[in-house]
Amino acid sequence: xxxxxxxxxxxxxxxxxxxxFGPAFFALVQTSIHxxxxxxxxxxxxxxxxDLFMVVLCLMGAVQIITEPSNYFWFGxxxxxxxxxxxxVTFHRKVVIEVPSPNELPIKVQGPAWFVxxxxxxxxxxxxxxxxxxxxxxxxxxxxxxGGDQKDLSYFFxxxxxxxxxxxxxxxxxxYNIKRFLTARTIGFFNKFAGMGLIGFGTFLIGKVIVEAVFx
Numbered sequence: 001x002x003x004x005x006x007x008x009x010x011x012x013x014x015x016x017x018x019x020x021f022g023p024a025f026f027a028l029v030q031t032s033i034h035x036x037x038x039x040x041x042x043x044x045x046x047x048x049x050x051d052l053f054m055v056v057l058c059l060m061g062a063v064q065i066i067t068e069p070s071n072y073f074w075f076g077x078x079x080x081x082x083x084x085x086x087x088x089v090t091f092h093r094k095v096v097i098e099v100p101s102p103n104e105l106p107i108k109v110q111g112p113a114w115f116v117x118x119x120x121x122x123x124x125x126x127x128x129x130x131x132x133x134x135x136x137x138x139x140x141x142x143x144x145x146x147g148g149d150q151k152d153l154s155y156f157f158x159x160x161x162x163x164x165x166x167x168x169x170x171x172x173x174x175x176y177n178i179k180r181f182l183t184a185r186t187i188g189f190f191n192k193f194a195g196m197g198l199i200g201f202g203t204f205l206i207g208k209v210i211v212e213a214v215f216x
Contacts, residue, residue: 001155004146004152004155004156004159005155005156005158005159006159007156007159008155008156008157008158008159008160008163009159009160009162009163011138011156011160011163012159012160012161012162012163012167013163013167015160015164016163016164016167016168017167023083023086023124023197023198023201023202024043024047024121024124024125024168025171026090026194026197026198027043027086027120027121027124027194027198028040028043028044028047028121028168028171028172028175029171029172029175029190029194030090030190030191030194031043031172032171032172032173032175032176033175033176033190035117036176037172037173037176039114039117040117040169040172040175040176041169041172042114042117042118043117043118043120043121043172044121044165044168044169044172045118045121045165046117046118046119046120046121046122046123046124047122047124047125047165047168048161048164048168049118049121050121050122050123050125050126050131051125051135051161051164052161053122053126054125054126054131054132054135055135055139055157058135058136058138058139058140059143059150059153073209073212073213077206077209077210080202080203080204080205080206080209081202082202083124083198083199083201083202083205084198084199084202084203084206085202086124086198086202087194087195087196087197087198087199087201087202088195088199089195090191090194090195090198091191091192091194091195091199139157142156142157
């Protein structure tokens with residue numbers, strides 16, 4: 001069991017390092033800078049719950065509904081538009097300045113309730129068909145490797161998702177701690193950078209599903 005958990009953690013670390021810089025990453029860092037470390041943790045939990053939801057569905061085979069070609073086009077088109085909207089809102093976000101305090105960045109933002117951050121983290125991943133297809137490939141490959149043993153798969157993916165969650169929290173913590181060294185102008189620039197990143201992901205997603213629908 002220990003070896004299985006270690007392998008799962010290794011996969012989670014690999015995913016967090018090489019594939020952990022999508023739309024959810026931009027939202028996570030921006031939330032940590034603007035809203036604080038705790039709201040960013042709630043957002044990371046939302047992403048974690050979405051990953052858990054996808055893994056369970058993949059193991060059950062229900063994900064075939066999402067990856068059907070007819071559903072994939074509209075799913076991808078809708079999610080691309082949503083990411084672009086998120087990006088536009090982020091790009092035009094205003095930074096409100098108060099009198100500076102000695103120990104923290106002088107930014108005052110009224111934040112929503114904790115469950116809103118969880119819903120946002122969950123929603124940002126669930127509308128992305130690339131995430132679904134990615135988890136289908138991972139789950140199918142790992143399931144074949146362990147011969148479909150449910151106990152081994154539970155340990156493996158439990159360790160994988162726990163490692164991804166811890167890495168997201170670490171990213172949020174890093175962003176929260178470096179914000180004291182940032183000026184309002186720098187954070188405004190980061191807003192534009194994060195917004196362009198989200199817009200870019202959304203545009204790429206829309207373009208990809210259109211190209212596949214026309215030429216494939």
